[in-house]
Amino acid sequence: MIVDGLTQMNKNAATVLAELRTDHKNMALMINLLERESNRIYEGGEPDYELLGDVMHYMTVYPDAVHHPKEDMLYAELKAARPDLSVGFERITMDHRHIAELSVKLRNDIAAINAGNAISRNAVVADALRYVNTLRGHMQWEELDLFRRVDEMIREGHVSFDTANFIRQSDPVFGPEIEHSFGRLVSSIREIAASH
Ligand SMILES: [Fe+2]
Ligand SMILES: [Fe+2]
Known part of the structure; x- marks a missing residue:
């Protein structure tokens, strides 16, 4: 039975991973969008602020x-089970x-613009790029290090902690059910995908 329990823990960890x-793939898509729109602001063009607002709403809720x-x-489980x-x-x-x-800062910048308040373009571009670069670097670090360490434990069948009760809330944009308030964002993503 212990062997079965361990097998299950390995399977659960593989699911979480x-x-x-x-x-990460979905977040990369979102940050590419943010980068594209913030470049548009930088170049003096008119970005799609509603789309930016939807993206940042998503980033804060998922x-x-x-x-x-x-x-x-x-990380907490890994630390408890395998501090090394x-x-x-x-x-x-x-x-x-x-x-x-x-992300809250950028979301507030965009919300202020959408509410008709004057905000310097440079400030929005700076906040967007800081967010994009920080998140991109962070995700890469996780993929190349944290995820690989857990991968190795799974491969060796050595996961000794259970991830069965981890937070499991489905993605309101990319998940099985699209949340009503994200309808416009989903249409934009589909349009972009179709144009490539
Ligand atoms: Fe991550
Ligand atoms: Fe992370």
Whole structure:
């Protein structure tokens, strides 16, 4: 029975890791969009501020509220079960807090513009690029290090912690059910995908 339990723990961890990787692909898509629109602002053009608002709404309700807490839980389990494998990951929760602060700042900038307030274009571009670069670097670090360490444990069948009770909230944009308020964002993503 212990062997079965271990097998299940390995399977659960593999599921969580697959979910995290899917989230990263979707987040990469969102940050590419942000980068494109902020370049448009930088060049003096008119970006799609409504689209930017929708993207930042998504980033605060899914990546910041579900994806990052799930990774924090993974790190905590890894640290408890295999402190040797968790070395070098101490900054992960702080990174997540920092990213959440940057995303709220950018979301507020865009909300202010959409509300008709005057905001300097340079400030929006700077906040957007800071957010894009920070999140991109963070995701790459996780993919090349944290995820690989857990991969290795799964491959060897050595996952000794259970991820069965991890936060499991489905993605309101890329998940099985699209949340009503994200309808416009989903249409934009489909249009962009179709034009490539
Ligand atoms: Fe993360
Ligand atoms: Fe992540």
